[in-house]
Structures are given as C-alpha cells and as structure tokens.
Amino acid sequence: MSTISSISPSQLHGSVKPDNSEAISALQTRFGKQLSTNTTIREQHGHTMTWLANQPPDAVLTVQDKHEVAAAVEICNQYQMPVIAFGIGSSLEGQLNAPYGGLCIDMHAMDAILQVNNEDLTVTVQPGVTREQLNHYLRDTGLFFPIDPGANASIGGMVATRASGTNAVRYGTMKDVVLALEVVTASGDIVRTGTRAKKSAAGYDLTRLMIGSEGTLGIVTEVTLKLFGISECIGSGICHFPTIEDACQAVMLTIQMCLPIARIELLDAMQIKACNQYANLDLTETPTLFVEFHGTEASVAEQAQIFTDIIEEFGGTDFAWDTNEAERKRLWQARHNAYHASSALRPEASALSTDACVPISRLAECVSATAKDIEASGMIGPIVGHVGDGNFHVLLLVDTDNPEEVATANGIISRLASRAIEMDGTCTGEHGIGQGKQKYMQQEHGNALVLMQAIKSALDPKNILNPGKIWPETLTTT
Amino acid sequence: MSTISSISPSQLHGSVKPDNSEAISALQTRFGKQLSTNTTIREQHGHTMTWLANQPPDAVLTVQDKHEVAAAVEICNQYQMPVIAFGIGSSLEGQLNAPYGGLCIDMHAMDAILQVNNEDLTVTVQPGVTREQLNHYLRDTGLFFPIDPGANASIGGMVATRASGTNAVRYGTMKDVVLALEVVTASGDIVRTGTRAKKSAAGYDLTRLMIGSEGTLGIVTEVTLKLFGISECIGSGICHFPTIEDACQAVMLTIQMCLPIARIELLDAMQIKACNQYANLDLTETPTLFVEFHGTEASVAEQAQIFTDIIEEFGGTDFAWDTNEAERKRLWQARHNAYHASSALRPEASALSTDACVPISRLAECVSATAKDIEASGMIGPIVGHVGDGNFHVLLLVDTDNPEEVATANGIISRLASRAIEMDGTCTGEHGIGQGKQKYMQQEHGNALVLMQAIKSALDPKNILNPGKIWPETLTTT
Structure with missing residues (x-):
C-alpha cells in the first residue's frame, strides 16, 4: 500500500512517555481527591477477568460527567499519557490493562438514565x-x-x-x-x-x-x-441430542426456516455433567439445546411445535418446554449455572473463557474438532454456545501457575482461533481482541489491518487512547 | 480539535489535476477499447436521476474483474485523477457526477453471483x-x-x-x-x-x-x-385514515407493540388522488397505509387481527387484506404506481425525489408540517413514506427551467432537512448526501464532520475517490 502508511508498533507506542508524573500532577491539580494513585485501586483497574498479567494504570480518576472526561483526556493528550476507560471490569481479553501505564477513567459514577x-x-x-x-x-x-x-x-x-x-x-x-x-x-x-x-x-x-x-x-x-x-408470552425449553453434530444440524435448520427463536444455546455433554454435579440435577448427559421463544401465546405455541418437528429429524428427544415463569427458570437453571458449574469441576483452577464464531454450516465441524482437541489435551474444557449465531465458548480450567498447562491451554485457544478463521469465521464473536487475541488479527484481516491502523492514526495521532490493544505486537502487512 | 487536522475544501481538491490527459493515455494503453471517451457515454455516466447539472467524467472504463478495478485505480492514484464507480445509475443526489472530471468505472459487467x-x-x-x-x-x-x-x-x-x-x-x-x-x-x-x-x-x-x-x-x-x-404466507392490505396524524399514530402503536410487520407504507391524500387518476382506481382520497405481513398462515392472520384493532383506535377504516397473490398485487397496485402516478400529475415537469427520517414519535408532526409547507408554496409534492422507520419521501414536480420554481423547491427541501434534523432525525434516511445534501452535513453532524474527514484523508490521502461528494463546499467546524 503506497498511499496508506503502515504503522509499526514502535511508531504506535513511540509517543508514550515512560514517566507520566507531570501529567499525574496536572490531573491532581485539576481533580484533587477524585484522582487516586493507591496501589490496590490501581491494580483493581488493571487486568480484571483474564489470565493476562496485571498491568495497572498510574492513576485512577472517578468522573461525574462528560466535561470531566473531556478535561482529563485533554490533559492526557497534552502530556501524551495513555488513557483507558473503565466500566465495571468484566472484559475478558485484557482490554483494561495499562501496558504503558497512564490514566484509568472509572465511569461507574456516570450511571444516569437520561431519557426514555x-x-x-x-x-x-x-x-x-x-x-x-x-x-x-x-x-x-x-x-x-x-x-x-x-x-x-x-x-x-x-x-x-x-x-x-x-x-x-x-x-x-x-x-x-x-x-x-x-x-x-x-x-x-x-x-x-x-x-x-x-x-x-x-x-x-x-x-x-x-x-x-x-x-x-x-x-x-x-x-x-x-x-x-417484552413479549406477551415467553416459552422456554430444553432437549437432548445423541451428538454435537445432531444438535448443530437442528440449530441450522431452525435458522434456515427463519423461526424467530429468541435464544438457542448449546451445552456439550461435559457441561451438562458439570451442571448435574453442581446443582444435583439429573439431566441426560448428552449435547443439549436450551431454547426460548418470544411472541403471542399462539405464536409461541406454533414456534414450539415447529421446533419439535425440527429436532425429531435429528434425534432430539425429551423436549420439555413451558410458558410458566417458575417452570421456565427451572428448565433453564443448568444454562444459568453453566459458568459456576464448570468452575466447580476443578475449583482450584482458573476458568479461562475464550470464544470463536463461524458460519453456521461449519458449526458442528468446528465444535466437534474443538471438543476433540480439548479431549486429546487431557484438559477440562466444557463448551457452551450461542449456536444460533455460530458463536461458542470454551471454558478451560487451568492451573495458571503451571507453565505446561498454560502452554496447553494457549495451544487449544490458538488452534480454535485458526480453525474458526479458516472456516471463514472470526477469532472472537463477542469477547473482543484486547491483548489476548492480537496474534490472530493478521490471519483474520490480512491487509485490511492497514486500513484499521490508518484510521487509528488519523483519530488518535499521539496514540493515547488505550494503547497496546487490538494490534498485534509485530505487524507484517502484505 | 487540536490533534485532528481540519481539512479545507482546497486541500481536499487541491491534489486533483485540471488536466487528466496523461492519465487517460495510460489507461488507454492498459485497457484499449474497454475505455471510452465518447461524449454521449460520458454524459450517461454523469448526473443520472437528479436535477443537478450533468458533470461527465473524462472517460468511462468497463471492467470485467477486481484486478482490472485495482489496475485502473492504481493508474488514477499515480496521476492523481478522480475515480468514480458506476452501478446502474439510480442514485438521486448526484453521487455519480464528476465535478473534477476523472475516470468512471462502470461495474455492470461484474454481475456474477459467485456463491450461494x-x-x-x-x-x-x-x-x-x-x-x-x-x-x-x-x-x-x-x-x-x-x-x-x-x-x-x-x-x-x-x-x-x-x-x-x-x-x-x-x-x-x-x-x-x-x-x-x-x-x-x-x-x-x-x-x-x-x-x-x-x-x-x-x-x-x-x-x-x-x-x-x-x-x-x-x-x-x-x-x-x-x-x-421466503415466508410460507404473505398477507397484504390497505386502510384509510381521516388525517396524516391518525395514520402516523397507528404506525407508532404498531411499532411499539413490536408487531413484526414486513412493510408499512404511507401515501398522503394527494398521492392517492394521483394514483386514482393514473390507474383509474377509486380509492378513498385520504391518507392511506399499505401493509404487508410475513409469517406462517396463523401468524399472518394474527398480525392482521392485531393491526385491525390498532387502526380502529385511530379512525382507520375499510381495512382490506388478502393472502392471495393476485389480490395482494391488486391491493398494492397504487403503491407500486406511486412514482409514475405522481409524475403524471404534471407530465411536463421533472419529478424530484427527496427524503428525510425522524424518530417515529415526531413523524406525524414532520409529515404534516412538510405537507403544509408544500401546500403553501403552491407546488405539487405528494408524500410517500416508509413510515415504520420514520422515513418519508416528497416528490416535487418542478419545471427545472424556471428558476423561481427551482428556488421554491430548494426552499421546501432545505426546510424539510432542517426540520428533520431539529427533530433529532437526519436529512436523508436512504438517498445519501452526494452533491445535493452537502449543505446539511454541518447542521446534522457538527464537529463529528472532523472525524469523518480525518478518516477520508487517512484512507484516500490524494482525494481521488469520488471527490466533491458528501462534504459541504465550505466547512466551519466548531
């Protein structure tokens, strides 16, 4: 690309000063006690829910309104200091880490619902x-x-x-x-x-x-x-399948028939086993779909009937569904407990969540290959999927103090990302790139990365906005 | 904005050379007879369906594949010559004009359906x-x-x-x-x-x-x-209302109730009158909604029943609907004829289509104010709307050789754009900006324009891609 300049990481980070003390002083003068440099608070605003190392910001500012955000960013811009916005800290790929230090702006106090x-x-x-x-x-x-x-x-x-x-x-x-x-x-x-x-x-x-x-x-x-x-009627249900392929085929036909299904979630056999153990349930330990229909009473009943016909084609059994709220909650209990139930399979380990998304025609193949890969590794990694979108999650239970396990987990995640991209899918359907998935950006986007970086450079020429995120450490644009 | 440079029109256009003959020679060498400089062909690829003056490109290139497009753009980039892609020429705001000359790439031969x-x-x-x-x-x-x-x-x-x-x-x-x-x-x-x-x-x-x-x-x-x-069942129908406000209120309630309506179109009384005259129909000449429901047979019937209940609240009458294809076509005939029927109200005039889009709560007010404005001007301008989205069109019948009429039409369009923007809407819901609506970009976007132009400058630093479009002639960023 001759007219769009490719940006190297050194350029991207070159403007960030190693010492942010002048900027911090300026922020202290402007914001007083709203600014904290307390170590615990800074660490709480670093990595959050990920296995990446904690990289705390230099200071945390609690803001009350947009004018304070603007004033803080203006100071960061003046001193070329990184600035990272913080919501509640539930991101999963290190989006909130501060590899170059800087200011974390905590937005939690900006919680007004302005106009309905x-x-x-x-x-x-x-x-x-x-x-x-x-x-x-x-x-x-x-x-x-x-x-x-x-x-x-x-x-x-x-x-x-x-x-x-x-x-x-x-x-x-x-x-x-x-x-x-x-x-x-x-x-x-x-x-x-x-x-x-x-x-x-x-x-x-x-x-x-x-x-x-x-x-x-x-x-x-x-x-x-x-x-x-909110729909006048909500119907929820679950059903079981002999194999992951059967369950995915049923999902595919449901989507193809344009059934306006509100939710359709897959839990694999290991996940169901975890849920049974966790909440003393007795669900059949095979791949299971959790579904929800929204509509009028008549339309929910019709959707449920069409869905019944679909799953029968693929060996789906025991389809139980209900529109009563208590019964709906009972049926979906295993889905709601999935994360904690999985974690309980190995309580001393960390639960690392990764996701990928593929065209729905490749879903069965991608989920099955991933399940086999996990099994071959000897690791515990139940699979839960928003399968109506071709999106699924693996929750790997890893002793993060054991380098071998970490390497094994990284291998599973890397192969999943590549597998999804090769199937004309994406390395993340909903978790984002942050720090954790930068290494897959090149494979997924190729030379489109140059456009992304040209935009980044145009809108943030000093690279102060959440630097070190999204872009891979080493860029090789074709 | 200190770090994002504001781009003046002279900068945007400064790199475009007034004489493109060298570039044309290079293209002729590369593409031979695929390149045409014939005046008629050039003019056919200029303004298309708009009242803006024709500004033909210097040459028209018919391409067969992406590699030819890439090769042509590379030559244009080398010589800093504008390049404009052409589909079938149905844009309405001068998107295809070539105010700085340059190359038009006609894409019509790239018409392969590659993969279903x-x-x-x-x-x-x-x-x-x-x-x-x-x-x-x-x-x-x-x-x-x-x-x-x-x-x-x-x-x-x-x-x-x-x-x-x-x-x-x-x-x-x-x-x-x-x-x-x-x-x-x-x-x-x-x-x-x-x-x-x-x-x-x-x-x-x-x-x-x-x-x-x-x-x-x-x-x-x-x-x-x-x-x-394609839904197993399609139901189409029409119904009449005493006033535009009543019709819009019915649309608003339909959307609020989340009825999954597939189409909901408004024709005002003048448009219905035009349709009656054009096709010898006898529709009631009041504001009329044309609707279509997609679903199973049961769900279409249910949707039609709910819609019947809704329109009754707002004085809607004579709701006729059917799932039979021939009858559906008959009911919707007036909607399909709307453009030609309007044009026939004043066959010697040009039909100028403009559009705007507002939050649905402001739709009745915006449509009514616009209808009154048109009436006060003495101009003929039926209104047709994709009202489920808050989007509507005015078709002004203008003698474009009469400067006074052109000024009157421009006034109506300008006031409509401002009215829509003031109602937290947009100066165009679907026609785009092209040349015709550049003057409203500042009012609608304010200093967000600076971001748009920074992106333009980053991705097209020589400003060769369709220059002179979207951006207002004079920028005043705040």
Missing part, C-alpha cells in the same frame, strides 16, 4: 449504567434492553467490545441496537455520532466505527439504545 | 448484480434478498448509499444485511472486510464504514449478503 422515549422505543444513558440497572429501571414500561453478555456489564463497556450474548440471535448485537453515541475524542473534544432516527444515509457510520473499537478511538460518554417490547 | 450458501443464508456477489437479478437467481431456493429501494439498483451501488426501502422495517437496511466486502482502496490494493460469521468482535467495523461512504473510501468489488427465507 416510550414512543420511539429508545433510551439514552450514561456509559456507567449496567444492563441489569437499565432493565430494572424499565420494569414498568413493558420495554426491555435485550443484549445480555452474561456479566452485568456497563453499557459503555458493551459498546467498546461490541458485546452480544444469548439474545443476539433474535435481537442482534451492540452493533445493531446502538442508535447514537456521544464520544470524547483523543483531543478532548465532545462529538456526537448518529441521531435518534432509525436509519440514516448521511455520511460515514461513525457510530459503528466506535462500537467494538475497545476505547482506542474515543471514550463513550453517552449512548442511545433501541429498546424492545 | 443455502445452509448459512448467505450469498456472495459481484457489485454489478442488481437486486432483481439476484432475486430471480434465488427463485428456486426458498430464499430472498429483502432490500428494495424501488429502483432495480446494483448491489454495489446499494452498498455505497446504504440503501433501504419498503422492507427495511422488518429486514433492516444495507448496514444490517452486508456481512463482508471486498474493496479496492485508493492505492489500488484489494482488501477484504468481515467474514461470513454472523457476528465478530475482532477489530474495527470496516464493513459498516464502507457502507454508505458513497465511493469516497474505496470501490466495492465483492459483497457477501445475508439472505432470508
């Missing part, structure tokens, strides 16, 4: 609002916010990582439900992207560019989201 | 494939491509303008149905964005950045699209 528009099914929130807080607030409106990545993540963090989760098969991911953003740029300006109109053809889609950029292009200070009506 | 994946509901096509061609090709698969902007547009052009249309309320816009792109960059490199996985969290969303960029960031050479299953 019942007529338009939209809501505008500050980034520190969590998804559970939002749905609790909406409880009397008949509306809900569907994106559910498992953790009670902050909306700002969910924007940053392009979060999705169990409802994505019907309601989409953050890419689909964010209408507009307010963002503080690298220079400390406050910019608005998008409007409350449902669609627009007016210029570049900055909203989608910011979503999933992991804080490397701007810091989100306001989010306008689409909401959805 | 029935299992994944995806298809990969070359950009010259038209939407009707694609749906004809898919006719025996049970699948269809839903985006329907009216014209039989090329898929590449639809990517460029972020097209949508009547089905968008259920199936989304191009932003939602494109999975991956292959793009030739300003330097002539071939880059792939996205994969066939339904979702990804791996890096910046270049796919969404390219969609709607109107050929200013790259030239699309391949598109991977989502497909949808």
